Amino acid sequence: MITLKELSKQLNVSVSTVSKALNGSPEISEATAKRIKELAKHLNYQPNKIALSLKSNQTKTIGVIIPDILNRFFAKVLYSIQQEATNLGYNIITCISNESFEKERDSLKILANGSVDGFIMALSEETQQKEQYDHINEVLGNDIPVVLFDRVSDKLDCDKVVGNDLESIEDAVSALFDKGRKHIAFLTRINALSVGKLRAQGFMNAMNASGYGLNKGHMVALDKSKDIEEQLIRFFKNNPEIDGVVTADNISGTVAINALKKLNKSVPEHVSVIGFTSKTIAGLSEPRLVAIRQDCKGIGRQSAQLLVDRIKSKSQLNYQNIIVNTTLTEGKSI
Amino acid sequence: MITLKELSKQLNVSVSTVSKALNGSPEISEATAKRIKELAKHLNYQPNKIALSLKSNQTKTIGVIIPDILNRFFAKVLYSIQQEATNLGYNIITCISNESFEKERDSLKILANGSVDGFIMALSEETQQKEQYDHINEVLGNDIPVVLFDRVSDKLDCDKVVGNDLESIEDAVSALFDKGRKHIAFLTRINALSVGKLRAQGFMNAMNASGYGLNKGHMVALDKSKDIEEQLIRFFKNNPEIDGVVTADNISGTVAINALKKLNKSVPEHVSVIGFTSKTIAGLSEPRLVAIRQDCKGIGRQSAQLLVDRIKSKSQLNYQNIIVNTTLTEGKSI
C-alpha cells in the first residue's frame, strides 16, 4: 500500500506538499503538482480511507439493517439503497437481523462505534412486538441519524419512508367489489408487524364502508409455524361463501390459488384473488396473480437520500414521513 | 462520543493508563483499573473502531460481492457469510454487482482502499463471459485475500468454495432413469456461467453413460429476455417424446411444470421434473417440485472461515478448493 510519505520520499518534498498537490491546492506550483500527480498515478496511489475517516470523523458509509434478506421486498430495497448510496458517494454495511431483537440491537451497537455515519433500517418483527426501542433512541441520542422504512413505529422520532399500505388494500378490495365479489377474505401472515396492522385496518375500512359490512371471521391470521396450504384449505372449506381474497403478505396469495384449485374452485371464475407481492412471485402462479406491488426502488432511493441529507445537514429537526405509492400489477386472478 | 482522553481527564490519569487498564494490562494496579473500568462503563465508552483500524492496519471487515441479491441462493449464502463473520468477529460490507463487470470492478477497487481485510465473491455473469480478471488479480497482488464461491474461474489462483454441480445433475438424471424415464430434457437459463457449464456437462456425462445416448436437441438454452413459459411450450410441443426434465437454474423447473400442464401433460404421470432451486420456491409449484438444493449455509460458512484463516495466516500459499455437497429435496414431481 503506497502512502503520501512514500511519495514525498521519492520526490524529495514534504508530505504536506504532496497532500496539497493531490488535493489541487493553489499553494503548490504547477510544475511540482504535475510531478507529484504523475508519480501518484504511476504508483496507483489510493488515499487510505481509514485515515481519512479518522481525520474527518466521517466514514462515508451507511449502516443498513434489514430483517430478512430472503424477502424480495427487502432485497430489492437493499439493492436500491446501495445504488443510490453509491451515487451519493457512500458505501453500505449490511446487517440482517433475521427478525431478532437482539441481533438488531447488537448490529446497531457494533456499527454505532464510528463505523457508519447513519442508519437505514426496517424494524425486526420481534422489536415491533416488544415495542422496545431504547437501542434506537440511544443511537439517535448520540446524534447518529436513523431513517426507518416500511417497519416503522410512532414511538420513534426520526425520518420515515413507508408505502401507502392502508390505502392499497382499500383499493384492492374496491377492485374485487368491481368484479362483483361480496364475500371477501383477508389473509395475513404478518399480523404482528406495523405494516400488517395497517393492511388489516385497510381491509376493515373497506368492508365497513361497503354495504356488505365486516365479518371478522373472514380475517385469517395464518400460523407461520404450520403448513399454510392446509390452513387455507380448512378455512375455504368452512367458509364456502368466500368469492374474493386479498392478502397482506407476499406468499399467501400464491398458496391461496393452489388451495382453491385443490377444492375445485377455479380462479378467477369462482374466486378472485389479489396478493401483496412482487411481479416475479406473482408470475409463478397459474393463473398469474394480480398483486399489490411496492415501489421498492422508490423506497430505497428516498431512504438513502433522506439519510444523506440528514447526515449533511447535521440537524435533527423537522423529521419527514415520506409515503411511496404502490401499484396493482396485471394478472388473471380477478 | 466519549474517548480515552476524556476518561483520562476525568480521572486525572494519563491516556495510556486508561488504555492499559481497559485492555486488562497487568501493569495497572487493581484499584485504578477498577476506577477506570467503572467510569468507562458508566459513560458507555466504546473504543473508536476507525482509530483501531488505522493503528492495527486491519479493519475486521470483509467485503462481499454478489451478482444478484434477488437470487435466493446468493441471498442465503450472504446471510450465512454474515452469521459466520459475526462469530469470527468480522463485519461485512456488501456490494451487489448486478451481474455487471464494471460494477464488480468498481466495488472491488473502492473497498480495496483499506476498507476491508479481504473479499468473498461470486463472479458476475459479464465477468465470466469476458474472462477478464485483472481487477481481481490486482487485489490478490496487493496481498488482499479473495475467496471465490459458486461462480469461480480456473484462471484465478485463490481459495474457492463450490457445490458439486456436475455430480448433482448426474445424480438427478439417474433418479429420472430410476423412474423409467428415457427422453430427458435439460433446461438452462445460465449457460454463460461456470456453474451452468458444469451442470450441462453433468447432463451430457449422464446421458452418454446411459444406454440412451445424448440428444443435443434436448438441451435447451433459454433466452432470458423472452417469456420462458412460451419457449418451453414450444419446445415440449416440438419434442413430445420428452418424459423427463432436469433444469440447471432456479426457475425453469417451476415454469416447466406450468407449461406441461397447459399442454395437458400431467406431472409426474406423463413427465417427471427435477429443478435446481430452494425448498421454498420448489414448494410454490403444484405438484411440489423435486429439487437439487445447494447447501447455502455450508457454502457461506466455509467461505467465511477460509477467508478469515487466510487473513490471519498472512500467507498466500496452498490455496484450497472446497466442494460442498447438494441434496435432493422431497417433492411429488418425479
Next chain:
DNA sequence: ATGAAAGCGCTAACAT
C-alpha cells in the same frame, strides 16, 4: 511555493 507541526483516537515501547 514549500515545509514543520499538530492532531484525529488509539496502542505500545520506553522512561520514570
Next chain:
DNA sequence: ATGTTAGCGCTTTCAT
C-alpha cells in the same frame, strides 16, 4: 505502577 512519546496516514494551520 504510572506517564511520556512516537506513530498509524492524512489534512491543515502556521511558519518560512
